[in-house]
Amino acid sequence: MKKQVLFFALLAFGLWFSACQSAGSEQNATTAAATTEQAAAPTGGGQASVVDENSEPNVVKVAVGSPDHTTLVAALKAANLVDAMANVGPFTVFAPTNAAFDALPAGTVEGLLKPEKKADLTNVLKYHVTTSSLTETMLSDGMTLGMANGGKATIKKSADGKLMINDANVLGAVKASNGMVYVIDKVLLPK
Secondary structure (H helix, E strand, O other), X not given: OHHHHHHHHHHHHHHHHHHHHHHHHHHHHHHHHHHHHHHHOOOOOOHHHOOOOOOOOOHHXXXXXXXXXXXXXXXXXXXXXXXXXXXXXXXXXXXXXXXHHHOOOOOHHHHHOOHHHHHHHHHHHHOOEEOOOOOHHHOOOOOEEXXXXXXXXXXXXXXXXXXXXXXXXXXXXEEEOOEEEEEEOOOOOOO
């Protein structure tokens, strides 16, 4: 009888020890996988570095995914605004195309991208953003928007539905997870 009790006690201890070993291995595997994912994640952290291929893209990812907005994306990076614009928002962004930046006087974009002009670049970029998510139906003719730089911009909406902000034509609109992106044909310049 004593041998049977000893046998069952050893068996129970063996099963318990084996379960602990297995749980420890799973935890180590989970820790190793998390460490590998962290190492593979882009440096710099911030909201813009979050990888999520299932959700609707945020305003930054909309711009990054557009071949017509590479200059805007470069400007956002130079002004260190990528993470701010990837946050929850909501934002309405009026996104000038590459052609809109190309239409500026020669040297303007290159000058604004210099580190010593970061404050000016930030001011221009923030003049393209309002801190609310405005759909086309919410925009009305003569409406004044307060922009993120403290300036004001005016919406023009014709009877046929043509939409403008200041003197820039709206070419299209894309809904994002944290707001709206309106593609425009001119760079908005604050006064």
